[in-house]
Each structure stands twice: as C-alpha cells, then as structure tokens.
Amino acid sequence: MKYKARWITIIIVLGIGLFYTFPLNRINLGLDLQGGMHVLLGVDTEAAVDAKLDTLTNQLRKELRAQNIKYTYIQKTGDKRISIAMEDAGDLAKVRNIIENNYPILEEVGLGEAKEVVTLGLKKEEVGQIEDYAVEQAAQVIRNRVDQFGVSEPLIQRQGEKNVLVQLPGITEPERAIDLIGKTAQLKFHLVNENVSEQDIERGNIPFGSKILYQKHQDSSGNVTHEIPYVVKKEALLTGDYLVDAEVRISSQFNQPYVWIKFDSAGSKLFEEITAQNIGKRFAIVLDGNVYSAPVIRERIAGGEAQISGNFTMQEARDLAIVLRAGSLPAPVKILENRTVGPSLGKISIQKGFKAAIIGVVLVAAFILVYYRLSGIIADIALLANFILILGFMNFLEATLTLPGIAGLILIVGMSVDANVLIYERIREELRQGRTPINAIESGYEKAMSTIMDANITTFIAAIVLFQFGTGPIKGFAVTLSIGILASLFTAIFVTRTIFLTIFAGKSKTSISI
Numbered sequence: 001m002k003y004k005a006r007w008i009t010i011i012i013v014l015g016i017g018l019f020y021t022f023p024l025n026r027i028n029l030g031l032d033l034q035g036g037m038h039v040l041l042g043v044d045t046e047a048a049v050d051a052k053l054d055t056l057t058n059q060l061r062k063e064l065r066a067q068n069i070k071y072t073y074i075q076k077t078g079d080k081r082i083s084i085a086m087e088d089a090g091d092l093a094k095v096r097n098i099i100e101n102n103y104p105i106l107e108e109v110g111l112g113e114a115k116e117v118v119t120l121g122l123k124k125e126e127v128g129q130i131e132d133y134a135v136e137q138a139a140q141v142i143r144n145r146v147d148q149f150g151v152s153e154p155l156i157q158r159q160g161e162k163n164v165l166v167q168l169p170g171i172t173e174p175e176r177a178i179d180l181i182g183k184t185a186q187l188k189f190h191l192v193n194e195n196v197s198e199q200d201i202e203r204g205n206i207p208f209g210s211k212i213l214y215q216k217h218q219d220s221s222g223n224v225t226h227e228i229p230y231v232v233k234k235e236a237l238l239t240g241d242y243l244v245d246a247e248v249r250i251s252s253q254f255n256q257p258y259v260w261i262k263f264d265s266a267g268s269k270l271f272e273e274i275t276a277q278n279i280g281k282r283f284a285i286v287l288d289g290n291v292y293s294a295p296v297i298r299e300r301i302a303g304g305e306a307q308i309s310g311n312f313t314m315q316e317a318r319d320l321a322i323v324l325r326a327g328s329l330p331a332p333v334k335i336l337e338n339r340t341v342g343p344s345l346g347k348i349s350i351q352k353g354f355k356a357a358i359i360g361v362v363l364v365a366a367f368i369l370v371y372y373r374l375s376g377i378i379a380d381i382a383l384l385a386n387f388i389l390i391l392g393f394m395n396f397l398e399a400t401l402t403l404p405g406i407a408g409l410i411l412i413v414g415m416s417v418d419a420n421v422l423i424y425e426r427i428r429e430e431l432r433q434g435r436t437p438i439n440a441i442e443s444g445y446e447k448a449m450s451t452i453m454d455a456n457i458t459t460f461i462a463a464i465v466l467f468q469f470g471t472g473p474i475k476g477f478a479v480t481l482s483i484g485i486l487a488s489l490f491t492a493i494f495v496t497r498t499i500f501l502t503i504f505a506g507k508s509k510t511s512i513s514i
Helices: 004-021 045-066 089-102 124-149 174-182 198-203 265-277 314-326 343-396 403-432 437-469 472-504
Strands: 036-043 071-077 081-086 106-111 117-122 155-159 163-169 187-191 210-218 224-233 243-250 257-263 283-287 290-293 305-308 333-341
Touching: 004 343, 004 472, 036 124, 036 174, 045 071, 045 081, 045 089, 045 117, 045 124, 081 089, 089 106, 089 117, 117 124, 124 155, 124 163, 124 174, 124 314, 174 314, 174 333, 187 224, 224 283, 224 290, 243 314, 257 265, 257 314, 283 305, 343 403, 343 472, 403 437, 403 472, 437 472
Parallel strands: 210 290
Antiparallel strands: 036 163, 036 333, 071 081, 081 117, 106 117, 155 163, 187 283, 210 224, 243 257, 257 305, 283 290
16 A cells, blocks of 8 residues: 555554543543532741741750850740840850851841840841742642542642642542641640649749640540640640651550651651650640640650550541641641532533534534535544544543533634645645646645644644643643644644545546535
C-alpha cells in the first residue's frame, strides 16, 4: 500500500484512543459533575506574625543567656513588638550588636520607658514575607493532608492575598474533611507548673511565665463533659516541627487507639535531654492549645518516640495521625465559604451535557453529509475519530472533565468541522478551475493549511492562558479545548487527507462527490 505508514499511524493513534475511551466511567469528573465540597479558607496571617515574634523572643532569651548578658525580662508586647529590659544599661550596646548581626529581620522601633529598655519590631518587608509565606505554606499543608485523605483530583490553590480555595470532588464525609483540613495541628510539649494550687487557679493567681490550658473530656456523642485545668510554662520545650512520622497504634493495656509519634535526630536528642533534666515532673502534650495528656516523666527517654492518648475513636486517631504527618498549619484558618454540590445535580448535568453533545454531533454530521455528499462521509469519519480521541486522551492524561469541559467538547466538534469546510471549499474552487481530482485535493489541503493552523494556534494559546489562570471548572474547559484542538488537527488534516489520497491517488477518476 502506497500510504502504509500513514495508515499505521492512524490505526495506532485511534487504537490508543479507543483503548482509553472505554469504559467511560474511568474519566475523572470535576466537582460540578461528581458532586463534592467547595471551601474557601481565610488564613489568619496576623497569627503567623505573632508566632514568629514568639519564636524570636525565645531565641533572644537563649542567646542572651548564652552570652551571660543579664536581663530583667524579654517579652512580646501587645503591639507586635519585643521589649528587652536589661539589669545593666551598659549591656545595651552588646544587645544591639547581637540584634544587628544575628537578627537582621528586627529593627529598633523606639525608645523604651527607661534607658535600659530596648524595643524591637519586625521590618515592614519582613511582615509582608511572613504573611505571604503563611498562605503558601497553608496551601501546601492542606494539599498534603488531602492527599493522605485519599480524594481524587482535588483542587487546592491560593486565591487572593490571604485565602486558600479547596475543592474536593466526590467527598462523602464533608464534616470530617472540614475538620481535617481546618485543624491547625500545632503540637507542643510544656512542663506543668505543679506549685500552683487549685485555689490559685480559681482566683487567677498564675505565676509570671505560665498560663492555663485545659484537658477536655468528652462523652460518646462528642460533647465536652468536664475540663481539667493545667498550669504550664508558657515556653514550649519541644514542638511538632521535629516530627518525622505519626501512626495509629492500639494500646495492649486498654485496647484503645493512640497516636505514636517519632522525632527526627535533632528532636530525639532534645527530647532525651528534656526528659533527663525533668525526671519526676509532669510533661503536658498540647495540640492546638488543648492538653491531651500530662504524664509524669519517670526516666530519661531515648529514641525520640512518644505517644498521644486521649480516648480517641479509631477515625479520630487516624485523622490526628494524618494532620501530624502532613505538618501543622503556620496559622489558624477560618472557613469563609462552604458549599456542597450534590451528586444528583452532577448526574443530571452529565446526562444533559452528553445529550447535547450527541445531538450536536449528529446534526453537524447530517448537515455535512447532505451538503458535501459522499465527501461528507469522510468528514463524518474524522468527526467520530475526533470524539474518540478527545475522550481517550483525557483518560490517558487523567484529566478532569467538568461541565464547561463538556461545552468545550461541543465547541471542538464545530471547530473540527470548520477545518473540513475550509478544505472542501478550496477543493471545490480548484475543481472549478479544471484541475484533476487528485491535484484539486492536494492544492485544497495546501492552501487551507495556513488558515486552519492560524485559527487553531490562536485558540490553543487562549486555552493555555485559561488553564494557567482559571479555577477548577475553567481549567476543565481549557483541558478539553486543548486536547480537542490537537485531535481535530490530526483528524481533519491527516486522517481525511489519507482517505482522499488512498481513494484518488494513481487512479483515473474524473470527479469527486463534493
């Protein structure tokens, strides 16, 4: 066969398309078709700035102690500043030198109440960077949690300056998902101040450098029955930043699930030092400001392993392990918008969308057949092949089909036919000028090629822009449009031309039914 290579290419491409087209239920459906959750989260970026100031305050305490510089206090003030009061005003020069060399993100913002006090604040550009990073990190942490939750084709992306958009198609447990993605999961370990009596707690007589946290006890329905107060040191001795693993295990003593956690090498060393220095003291395990347990340190604990217990159900323990493995959010998040799309609505959309697509294809195919007669059959074959290739390669690329994507599918049908119309009209012109069928076909394809390529390339560029900057449904439209453009170029130009050449090349036919 003269055009054997062409036909082998067509058979291979269409074979791949058919293989991935069926069964159709393998196509990933978007939120608008499958149903699921649409949640807009607002990130509390001010809390991220406060957390950074807390970290800097603790670092300054440790550094001044290491330098044997005596101070009265180092504390964060309510106006997002750090105030340092020195015992000897002569040490202020040393403090300023430490800050200039080791803390370039801080600057002196004003004189204190006395000459031995220095007041520091974050530089304006640093505040902006901390807030920006908090939103980016929040999106990444949520993405990690959703991946472990097992949602297919989720959409997690930043929206605006302080918001994160989360779309979870096919979700069946919306309340659990909300709890999972919204939990801050900041794990901290605090020493319990056991020198404070219950009476002092009731009166609010809390020593400087301490605070009250509560251990909440719940009934089987999840309602809080009572709270046990703990006075703990404000400064956390260890945080979840050192965690490398978390998993659910079952207690052999009580047959209840608990969460086992593992620290990295630096965290393991720190955990061992803390337990060695505080034998006989209670060590509170705190998650998002709630005390889960406060065991007594009996001995030095090597190996960097600990456990969090709290009368968990198996699902609660699994979700806690997920958020601990994925990491804590840099700042709390607030649900600004929460919408649920029902699967029944999605089913109706799919049925109506595909019905419209099929009707469109049938009507266009019938028009082409009537208008271009036997040549219309070749265009209809290309149209069917185009439809198969779009669905097949969407499956192959694991692209998500959305309702706008179905609209893009119908649009591509029209664009594919438009290419054939341009070619056929050129062939008609060449035939009117007295050319032979094979010469008219060759000339028609060559002259129509530039117009077809210009139209498709500009549309393809628009599809890329939509994909880059659009949200979920718009991206679905862009994906379908992009795949459809490539498929239509292959079918409308390569496939139809191969059929024409096979029929007319080297043969003495004097007319074309066009």
